[in-house]
Structure formats: C-alpha cells, structure tokens
Amino acid sequence: MKQPELAVHELAPRMQQWRRDFHHFAESGWLEFRTATHVAETLHQLGYQLALGRDVVDDAARMGLPSAEVLAREEQRALEQGALPQWIEHFSGGFTGIVATLETGRPGPTIAFRVDMDALDLGEMQQPSHRPFAEGFASCNAGMMHACGHDGHTAIGLGLATVLQQFSDQLNGTIKLIFQPAEEGTRGARAMVAAGALDNIDYFTAIHIGTGIPSGTVVCGSDNFMATTKFDVQFTGVAAHAGGKPEEGRNALLAAAQTALALHSIAPHSAGASRVNVGVLQAGSGRNVVPAQALLKVETRGETNVINDYVFERAQEIIRGIATMYGIEAEVKLMGAATNSEPSPEWVAFIRQQADEVSGVTQVVDTVKGATGSEDATLMMARVQEQGGKASYMVFGTHLSAGHHNEKFDFDEKVMEVAVNTMARLALNFPWQRGV
Numbered sequence: 001m002k003q004p005e006l007a008v009h010e011l012a013p014r015m016q017q018w019r020r021d022f023h024h025f026a027e028s029g030w031l032e033f034r035t036a037t038h039v040a041e042t043l044h045q046l047g048y049q050l051a052l053g054r055d056v057v058d059d060a061a062r063m064g065l066p067s068a069e070v071l072a073r074e075e076q077r078a079l080e081q082g083a084l085p086q087w088i089e090h091f092s093g094g095f096t097g098i099v100a101t102l103e104t105g106r107p108g109p110t111i112a113f114r115v116d117m118d119a120l121d122l123g124e125m126q127q128p129s130h131r132p133f134a135e136g137f138a139s140c141n142a143g144m145m146h147a148c149g150h151d152g153h154t155a156i157g158l159g160l161a162t163v164l165q166q167f168s169d170q171l172n173g174t175i176k177l178i179f180q181p182a183e184e185g186t187r188g189a190r191a192m193v194a195a196g197a198l199d200n201i202d203y204f205t206a207i208h209i210g211t212g213i214p215s216g217t218v219v220c221g222s223d224n225f226m227a228t229t230k231f232d233v234q235f236t237g238v239a240a241h242a243g244g245k246p247e248e249g250r251n252a253l254l255a256a257a258q259t260a261l262a263l264h265s266i267a268p269h270s271a272g273a274s275r276v277n278v279g280v281l282q283a284g285s286g287r288n289v290v291p292a293q294a295l296l297k298v299e300t301r302g303e304t305n306v307i308n309d310y311v312f313e314r315a316q317e318i319i320r321g322i323a324t325m326y327g328i329e330a331e332v333k334l335m336g337a338a339t340n341s342e343p344s345p346e347w348v349a350f351i352r353q354q355a356d357e358v359s360g361v362t363q364v365v366d367t368v369k370g371a372t373g374s375e376d377a378t379l380m381m382a383r384v385q386e387q388g389g390k391a392s393y394m395v396f397g398t399h400l401s402a403g404h405h406n407e408k409f410d411f412d413e414k415v416m417e418v419a420v421n422t423m424a425r426l427a428l429n430f431p432w433q434r435g436v
C-alpha cells in the first residue's frame with residue numbers, strides 16, 4: 001500500500017497559497033482567464049502534456065456564454081491582474097478548459113480526475129468577521145466570488161498533479177487531470193464532452209468539497225444530483241403610450257410576471273422531487289411606457305431525468321400559453337444542462353476502500369440521502385460509462401462558515417489534504433493487473 005501522506009502534508013502550504021490566490025482573483029464561468037493561465041503554467045512546469053482551449057472545449061457546445069464584449073473586457077482585466085501572457089491566447093474568447101496528461105509509458109488504463117475552476121456571480125462579503133477579508137484574500141472582482149469551493153477544487157487539482165508527478169515511477173497507464181470551466185449554471189461540461197476530452201477514459205472521478213457533509217466524512221459515490229435544465233426566456237411585446245393608447249401595447253412585463261408565478265405552480269411529480277426557480281426577472285424601460293421587453297432566467301430540476309423533462313415540458317407550455325394570451329413573442333434559449341448520475345459500483349467500492357485508509361477520515365459512505373444540487377460532471381460520467389468506463393463522484397466533508405452560494409462562504413482548508421490523499425491513492429494503489 002503506497003501512502004502519499006507525507007508528500008501531501010508538505011504540499012499543504014502551496015495548496016493554501018494557490019487556493020487563496022484563486023479566491024482573491026475569482027472569475028465566473030467562461031471568464032477563468034487568469035486562473036487557467038496559472039493552472040497551465042504549473043502543470044507545464046510539472047512536465048504534464050497539455051491540451052488547451054479549443055482542443056478541449058467545443059465552440060458550438062458551449063452554453064450560457066457571456067457576450068463577446070464581456071469576454072473581451074474580462075480577458076483584459078485578467079491580464080491586468082497577472083494572467084500569464086504566454087498562455088492567454090489558448091483561452092481567448094472563453095475557451096478556458098485544460099486537460100493535462102501524464103503518460104507513464106507503461107501499459108495500463110487511463111485514470112482521470114475532474115475539478116472545476118469557476119466562481120459564482122455573487123459579491124463577496126467585505127467585513128472583518130469574514131476570514132477571507134480579514135486575511136486579505138477576499139475577491140477583488142465585484143460580483144464574482146468563490147462561494148462554492150471551486151478555488152479549493154483547483155488547488156486540489158494542482159496538488160494532485162504535483163504528488164502524482166513525484167510518484168510517477170510507481171504509476172502505470174495514463175493519468176488525466178481535467179480542469180473544467182463554467183460548472184455554475186451547468187454550462188461547461190457539455191462542451192468538453194463534445195470536444196472529445198472524455199473519450200477513452202477507463203476510470204473517472206469528479207469531486208466536490210463541503211455540500212453540508214461534516215468534516216472527516218467522505219462520500220464515494222454521490223448518486224443524488226438532480227437533472228437540470230437552465231434557460232432564458234426573452235419576451236418581446238409592443239411599447240405604447242400607457243395613458244393615451246394602452247390598447248396598442250403588448251405588455252411583456254405582465255407576461256413575464258404571470259409566467260414566473262405559473263412556473264412556480266407546476267404540479268409536482270409522483271415519482272420524486274422537482275424544483276423550479278425563476279432567479280432573475282428584468283423588464284420594462286420607463287414608468288409611462290407599456291413594457292415591451294422582459295427577461296426571465298429559469299432553471300428546472302428533477303430527481304431523475306424523466307422528472308426534470310416533465311417540469312421542463314410543462315414550463316414550455318406555460319410560456320407558450322402566456323405569450324399567446326398577451327399577444328407577444330417568447331424566445332427560449334438553452335443556457336445549461338445536466339443529468340442525474342449513476343456511479344459505477346465497482347469503482348465506488350475501490351474508492352471506499354482507499355478513502356478508509358486516509359488519515360483524518362473518520363467516516364466513509366457511498367452516498368447520502370436526499371436530492372441536493374446539480375452537477376454537470378454527470379455529463380462527463382455518462383460519456384465515460386457509455387464507452388465502457390467506470391465513473392464516480394466524491395464529496396469531501398469540511399466545516400463551512402456559511403452555506404454554499406452565500407456571500408460569507410469559506411471552508412476549512414485542511415480538506416484539501418484529505419482530498420489529494422484520497423485521489424492520489426486511487427492512482428497509486430490501483431490494481432493495474434486486473435482493474436476493479
């Protein structure tokens with residue numbers, strides 16, 4: 001049994017530096033320009049072969065992409081904040097994905113690990129009671145915050161890269177480390193799958209920290225992600241004089257408001273849990289003008305793909321019906337998608353066995369009850385499994401200062417050691433002769 005503990009413990013200060021640097025320069029989905037250049041440079045220095053940008057992110061399959069104007073402005077911002085110019089061209093235009101490969105030259109399967117790099121669209125709390133602010137690493141980018149732990153995931157990915165490189169003479173086969181953009185809004189994974197980045201992988205593991213799991217607990221085969229569809233609805237009506245000729249107007253604001261209420265009253269499904277959220281409603285232009293424009297940002301979720309599809313289809317009928325009722329146009333644009341997940345039992349069993357040996361781990365479970373959030377790593381898992389590979393999703397419990405997606409979110413950085421130790425063991429102790 002090979003034990004990476006000592007090497008990982010020595011790496012802890014580097015991982016903390018990486019994590020705090022990524023936290024400080026938080027970048028939302030498809031805008032991870034600074035982050036991606038530093039990840040690429042570190043992996044390159046370690047001797048990994050890199051596939052970057054358009055080679056691992058399919059242009060047409062990207063969902064929920066910011067406008068060209070925002071992409072250009074944020075790339076400039078990243079350069080001013082220390083993005084490395086020698087790598088930036090690969091990621092320019094929002095192609096912020098990386099696949100790093102370590103070929104051992106010895107026969108054996110391909111084992112892949114996936115982490116995500118994006119921050120959330122949320123402003124970070126700037127108060128001394130919030131540790132990242134008190135210790136000087138709170139986000140310096142307005143409206144962008146690592147409030148879901150992906151700064152930790154990226155640091156874990158680099159920590160794992162370092163340890164596996166150190167132990168490379170004890171590995172067989174091929175190791176792939178996948179750094180994904182735009183997990184929030186479940187937008188990025190589909191583009192990496194479409195680019196073929198998940199092809200020919202035998203064993204795949206994606207990870208998350210936190211999610212309400214207590215410190216010391218490791219979940220080896222999360223099977224409770226909700227299938228989800230993210231979409232925008234653009235309503236276009238007719239502007240008119242609200243006092244003089246209201247009958248000539250077609251009111252997009254009222255259509256959007258009716259739609260928001262109706263979406264939240266879709267009947268539940270007898271087969272399991274579902275969700276609807278209208279997260280944004282923007283409408284109108286002036287007090288005395290019949291509003292001609294309205295935008296809704298919506299997500300549906302379901303415990304299974306069937307339940308999510310049911311809610312999504314009902315939502316489309318509601319949108320069409322209300323648009324007809326108000327005599328306006330409604331354009332629906334798909335912004336993100338993910339499925340539910342079915343981890344491969346043999347791979348989960350092997351993960352459980354390895355996690356059990358990691359110091360600091362007090363409880364190892366296969367899964368936890370109850371539907372929670374969504375994850376587009378499920379699309380990657382499905383791709384690997386379609387091709388005959390095995391896939392799982394792990395969660396490493398840690399103490400949180402506030403819930404995910406909250407402006408006071410922070411986590412206990414010790415979890416990064418637990419994660420790297422567990423993941424490194426999956427490769428180091430893999431039964432190369434027989435597989436799992």
Ligand SMILES: O=C(O)C[C@H](NC(=O)Cc1c[nH]c2ccccc12)C(=O)O
Nearest residue numbers: 183184185186211228372373374375404
């Ligand atoms: O749908 C998304 O946009 C992805 C996003 N994903 C996460 O937040 C990760 C996540 C999955 N499950 C949990 C449970 C608790 C916190 C965070 C998570 C979500 O569910 O809103």
